[in-house]
Amino acid sequence: MNLKIAVQKSGRLHDGSMQLLKECGIELNNGGKQLRILSSNFPVEIFFLRDDDIPEYVQDGVVDLGIVGENVMLEKNKQTRLVERLGFGKCRLSLAVLRNESAKTLASLNGKRIATSYPVILRSFLDKNLVSASIHEISGSVEIAPRIGLADAICDIVSSGSTLFNNELEEIHTVLASEAVLIANDQLNEEQRLLMERLLFRIRSVKKAKNNKYVLLNAPNDKLDIICNLLPGMKSPTILPLAQPGWSSVHSVIQENDFWNVIEQLKDNGAEGILIVPIEKMVL
Ligand code: PRT
Ligand code: ZN
Numbered sequence: 001m002n003l004k005i006a007v008q009k010s011g012r013l014h015d016g017s018m019q020l021l022k023e024c025g026i027e028l029n030n031g032g033k034q035l036r037i038l039s040s041n042f043p044v045e046i047f048f049l050r051d052d053d054i055p056e057y058v059q060d061g062v063v064d065l066g067i068v069g070e071n072v073m074l075e076k077n078k079q080t081r082l083v084e085r086l087g088f089g090k091c092r093l094s095l096a097v098l099r100n101e102s103a104k105t106l107a108s109l110n111g112k113r114i115a116t117s118y119p120v121i122l123r124s125f126l127d128k129n130l131v132s133a134s135i136h137e138i139s140g141s142v143e144i145a146p147r148i149g150l151a152d153a154i155c156d157i158v159s160s161g162s163t164l165f166n167n168e169l170e171e172i173h174t175v176l177a178s179e180a181v182l183i184a185n186d187q188l189n190e191e192q193r194l195l196m197e198r199l200l201f202r203i204r205s206v207k208k209a210k211n212n213k214y215v216l217l218n219a220p221n222d223k224l225d226i227i228c229n230l231l232p233g234m235k236s237p238t239i240l241p242l243a244q245p246g247w248s249s250v251h252s253v254i255q256e257n258d259f260w261n262v263i264e265q266l267k268d269n270g271a272e273g274i275l276i277v278p279i280e281k282m283v284l
Contacts, residue, residue, distance in 0.1 A: 002038065002045040003195040006057055006066035009048035013180050016088035017067045021046070024202035043195060054183075055080055061185050064192050065199075070178040071157060075120050080183040084200060087207055089180035091159040093118055096169040098146050104172045109133045115142050115151035118175075122155045125175045143167040209282040212253050215266075216275040218242060219250050223270040230265050253279070 007017040021028060026042045037046050047063050054066040055076035065083070071093050073082065095114070097104060106129055115136045116122050122135055136151050143163050145151040155175060158164060164171060182203070184196060219227045224239065227250060231237045237252035250271075254262050259276075266274060 001191055001195075002043045003065065003192060003199065004045050004047060004063040006047045006049050006054045006063040008051045008054070008067070011051060013051065013067060013069065013089045014048075016086075016180060020067075020086060020088070020203065020206065023206045024199065026199075026202075042199075044199070052076070058183050058185050061187070064185050064188055065196065066183050067180055068183060070181045071118065071121065071176060073181060073183055074176065075118050077120055079186055081186045082181050083184045083196070084182045084203060086180040086182060086203070087210065089178075091157050091178050092174050093121060093155060093176040093178060094158045094164075094171045095153055095155050095173045095175060096158075096164050096171045097153045099168050099170045101152075101170075104170065106131055106173055109153055112152035113150075114153045114155055115145035116155035117142055118155060121176060143169060205281045205283050208284065209279040211256050212279055212282060213256060213259065214277040214279050215250075215252050215254050216273075216277070217250050217266060217271045218247055218273045220270050221246050221248055224248060224250070226269045227266060227271055230262055230269070 008014045018028070018030070026044060027040045028037055028046060029040065030037055035048055038044075039046075047057075049057065051068050051072050054068045055073055055078040057063050058066040058080045059078035066080070067086065069089055069091070070082070070085070071091070073080065095106075095109070109131050110133060112133045113136050114122065114133050115138050117137065117139055119135050119137045126133055133153075136145070138145065138150075142154050142156045144167060145154055146169065147167065154169065157178075158171060161171065188196060215231065217227075228237050228239070231250065231252040231254060237250050240249045240251075242249050263274060263276075
């Protein structure tokens with residue numbers, strides 16, 4: 001039996017999804033424009049679909065798993081389970097108004113018209129925040145709606161913000177922070193569940209490795225305590241004496257998010273020859 005996984009056929013999540021599967025050691029020979037491919041070394045079948053169709057196919061059991069934006073998962077509102085956030089395809093669904101608009105608060109949207117391709121998410125957000133605005137659903141080019149008088153505001157996906165900027169729009173509120181997510185049919189059988197767990201184990205190892213870096217450095221022995229405190233590592237750092245008296249080599253793992261901060265402090269405390277090495281997989 002194969003685990004069936006839906007991936008976006010083309011578009012912003014296609015490459016990230018294929019890259020993730022590859023990093024999980026799943027070999028897929030995509031010979032062009034096939035709808036469905038099999039892996040040669042893991043029991044999975046990949047189906048290439050439009051992202052909008054993926055939640056429904058997962059719900060109906062046509063496929064077992066799917067990779068979509070959390071925004072699409074929530075908008076389609078099908079019966080699926082969010083299994084894992086995948087760390088790519090990051091964007092946000094935001095409310096924006098014309099830059100020259102004077103009122104830029106949520107409350108100022110009361111009684112206004114908002115254009116969006118995300119009516120379900122927007123309706124629930126407005127209700128929760130007690131804003132009574134009307135929703136004008138359009139499927140594309142949402143960003144031009146305010147300038148042509150079709151709406152007073154928009155609710156659309158933003159990543160760099162340049163589309164908003166080029167259309168004289170200004171973000172006033174984030175409705176949802178989104179990224180690619182793995183969703184699953186909520187009635188997988190035992191065999192499918194076990195295969196999903198094997199895949200998830202690999203995905204988590206890849207994700208952890210991406211968030212961490214391996215550090216090697218030389219430290220004067222009288223500064224070892226301070227330097228080791230800056231480097232918690234997985235257990236504690238590995239310390240090896242160097243040929244040069246009074247110096248040791250320190251090996252550890254640090255997290256990407258406080259990376260520069262830690263490096264600066266290491267240097268300030270006498271560390272030399274600092275090497276930062278990417279980690280390929282991290283199995284804890
Ligand atoms: O053909 P198919 O239906 O499968 O694809 P699609 O055209 O519906 O989706 P696609 O490929 O555009 O996006 C797939 C998913 O990528 C979305 O559902 C989001 O989860 C995610 N994503 C990440 C984005 C963006 N970044 C993004 N920037 N989706 C859309 N955009 C749009 C945005 O709306 C804006 O108009 O790209 C434009 C540029 O954004 P800025 O802010 O960088 O200018
Ligand atoms: Zn789509």
